[in-house]
Amino acid sequence: MKYVVSLWLALVMFSSVVSADQFDIEYDVTVDPDSGLAHVVMTLRGKELPSQLKLRLSDERYKNLSSEQPVEIKGNRAVWTPAGPTSSLSYDFVIDEKKSQGRYDSRITSDWAILRSDKLIPPIAATLPKGLSSNASLIFTLPKGWSSAAPYETQDRHHYVITDPGRRFVRPKGWLILGEISSRQDEFVGTDVRVAAPRGQNVRLQDSLAFLGWTLPAIKAVFPQFPPQLLIVSAGNPMWRGGLSGSKSLFMHADRPLISGNRTSSLIHEMVHVGTGIRGTRYSDWIVEGIAEYYAVEILRRTGAISERRFQGAIKDLEEWGKESGSLLTGDSSGATTARAAVLMHELNQEILEATEGEASLDDVARALAEQRGTVTVEGFVNLSEELAGGKLKTLSIVSDTH
Numbered sequence: 516m517k518y519v520v521s522l523w524l525a526l527v528m529f530s531s532v533v534s535a536d537q538f539d540i541e542y543d544v545t546v547d548p549d550s551g552l553a554h555v556v557m558t559l560r561g562k563e564l565p566s567q568l569k570l571r572l573s574d575e576r577y578k579n580l581s582s583e584q585p586v587e588i589k590g591n592r593a594v595w596t597p598a599g600p601t602s603s604l605s606y607d608f609v610i611d612e613k614k615s616q617g618r619y620d621s622r623i624t625s626d627w628a629i630l631r632s633d634k635l636i637p638p639i640a641a642t643l644p645k646g647l648s649s650n651a652s653l654i655f656t657l658p659k660g661w662s663s664a665a666p667y668e669t670q671d672r673h674h675y676v677i678t679d680p681g682r683r684f685v686r687p688k689g690w691l692i693l694g695e696i697s698s699r700q701d702e703f704v705g706t707d708v709r710v711a712a713p714r715g716q717n718v719r720l721q722d723s724l725a726f727l728g729w730t731l732p733a734i735k736a737v738f739p740q741f742p743p744q745l746l747i748v749s750a751g752n753p754m755w756r757g758g759l760s761g762s763k764s765l766f767m768h769a770d771r772p773l774i775s776g777n778r779t780s781s782l783i784h785e786m787v788h789v790g791t792g793i794r795g796t797r798y799s800d801w802i803v804e805g806i807a808e809y810y811a812v813e814i815l816r817r818t819g820a821i822s823e824r825r826f827q828g829a830i831k832d833l834e835e836w837g838k839e840s841g842s843l844l845t846g847d848s849s850g851a852t853t854a855r856a857a858v859l860m861h862e863l864n865q866e867i868l869e870a871t872e873g874e875a876s877l878d879d880v881a882r883a884l885a886e887q888r889g890t891v892t893v894e895g896f897v898n899l900s901e902e903l904a905g906g907k908l909k910t911l912s913i914v915s916d917t918h
Contacts, residue, residue, distance in 0.1 A: 538564055540651040540685060542636055542677075546610075546693055548625050548658060552578075553608040553635060560601050565684065567642040568595045568604075576609040577637065608635055618755040620766070627694025627713040629748055631761055632665065632687035641684035651677040651685035657693055664692045664711045666746040666763035688762035692748045699724045703731045706741060712749040718769045723747065723782070726773045730783060733817045737810065737878050738790030738885050745789065747782075757781065760788035778821050778829035784811040791881065792888040797846040799893045804848040805856025806881050808833070809864075812857070834858045843914060844893075863900065863910045870904040879903050 538561025545554040559565070570577075570593040577593075580586060582604040585596040595604050610630055612621040621630040632653065655663050655673040666689045667675035679685045698711035699720040708727050712718035727747075735741045746764040758781045759766045765785040774780050787807040795803040812833075816826040837855025845852055864877035880900050884891055897911050 536646050537561065537648055537650055540649050542651070542653045542687060543656070544635065544654065545656040546623070546628060546658070546661075548623055548628070551610055551623050553610055553628075553630075554605065555608055555635065556603055556605045557636070558601065558603045559597050562600065563644060563647055564597045564600075564602060565641040565643045565647070566596070568597065568684075569593070569640040570595065571638040571640075573637070576612065576634070578607045578609065580604065580606040614755050616756075617753070619753050620755045620759060622750075622754060624694075624713075627661075627692065627696060627750075629690070629692050629713075629750055629754065629766065632689055632691050633762070635691070636686045639684060639686055643683055648683040649685050651679075651687070653677055653687045655693065661694045662696050664696065664698060664709060664746055664748070665689070666742070666744050666761075668744075689764035690746055690748045690761045690766055692746075701728065703728050704735050706731060706735070706743055706745055708745045708747070710747040710749065712769065716751050716769060718749045718751070720749075722773065723749070723767075726782065729820070730780075730814055730818055731786070733814050734783065734786055734790060734810070737881060738787070739882070740885055741790045745786075758785040760785040762792075763789065765789060774815065774820065777832050778815065778825050779808065779811045779833075780815060781811070783814050784808055787811065791885040793884050793891045794889070795848070796890060796892060798844045799891055799896065800846060800848040801843040801852055801856040802891050802893070802896050804853040805860045806877075806884075808853050808857035809860035809877070810881070813861075830858060830861055859910060859913075863908065866908055866910050867900065867904045870906065870908070875903045 538559055541558045543556040547554065572591050572593055580588065580593055582595060584598050584602050586604060587594045610621055610623040610628055611619065614620045621634060622628065652670065653665065653667065653675045657663065657673060663673050665675050667677055670676050677685050677687050692711050695714045696711050697714045697720060698709055700709040701724055702708065708724065710720045710723045712720060742763040744763050748764065748766045749769050751769040754768055756768045756770065758771065767782055767785065771781045773782055784807045787810045791806065793803055812826060812829045815821045816823065833854040836851050837858055839851035840855040843852060843856055848856060860877055868876050880903060883899055893914050897914065900911060901908055
């Protein structure tokens with residue numbers, strides 16, 4: 516009995532130590548279709564809080580910042596100094612945002628809203644004492660009849676638990692859809708998948724879900740660290756007429772086919788971005804986009820969605836398109852540059868297979884990049900590829916001297 520009591524006391528003391536090293540972050544978001552705004556209140560609670568938070572307000576979408584604690588706005592940055600066991604900062608966020616060609620990548624109507632949570636909550640640099648970490652939640656207050664979908668674990672209706680391993684100050688990331696929505700949900704190879712769209716837009720949600728059931732196993736075979744949750748948001752005009760990936764999520768315009776006429780798949784392309792979690796520099800964006808576009812064709816071949824003959828035809832079409840690209844080393848790889856990069860990835864795969872007698876392939880390169888995540892450089896990509904191949908690679912000679 517004495518041993519049980521001692522163990523109980525030890526557990527209580529241990530739990531109190533753990534709780535002292537953590538604080539809570541609550542992001543409360545009230546959406547107002549009439550004004551086009553989301554009112555955000557970020558509340559910190561705990562025995563110890565960050566000593567300072569720097570919010571990067573990169574555009575004019577953040578308005579009316581206020582707090583009972585000191586907050587100073589310096590250009591496109593706000594410096595907030597929390598104090599006490601509870602501190603709150605509030606602001607208004609303009610939801611509508613247009614990309615080029617007048618299309619929206621963030622939009623609110625009287626019936627629905629589509630946006631990214633990592634825009635809703637801007638990037639935050641937190642100064643924290645050593646060992647202090649956070650628990651975070653995202654809570655929506657919505658108009659009557661509205662629903663919500665986010666790529667997070669649901670604690671309650673419109674209440675999500677936010678996790679981001681390795682981050683001590685956690686903030687939400689990824690796509691959101693709010694409003695009168697329709698959705699379909701299933702689980703494939705350990706990933707809970709939900710596809711959602713505004714109600715009444717006739718988006719083929721079940722077709723997309725079936726396509727994911729067919730292709731996601733092959734994607735996860737290359738990228739085993741693919742997230743356990745995936746949200747795909749879709750809508751028609753006036754939304755951006757393409758695909759845009761985010762953390763554990765992506766947006767795909769309703770008019771985009773699952774397989775295009777040139778035998779690539781925009782949906783697979785964006786899912787590869789979700790699976791790799793990598794980003795490029797001014798010289799290496801072609802690597803990020805080239806890998807995604809190569810697997811947008813290769814996964815179709817592996818799953819039998821296209822034949823070997825169709826696959827070779829797709830590579831030839833990409834090669835022709837890629838001739839319009841002046842250089843791979845651009846800051847924003849798109850169109851012809853991405854096509855050229857995808858062909859290079861195909862050739863690189865063949866060269867690695869030949870050099871290693873089938874023991875390694877581009878899969879191993881892409882998988883290693885996905886495990887590292889973060890920013891990929893030309894130098895790092897070349898070194899990784901040549902290390903796996905066991906020597907210099909002719910395919911990469913065009914870029915091997917560029918860092």
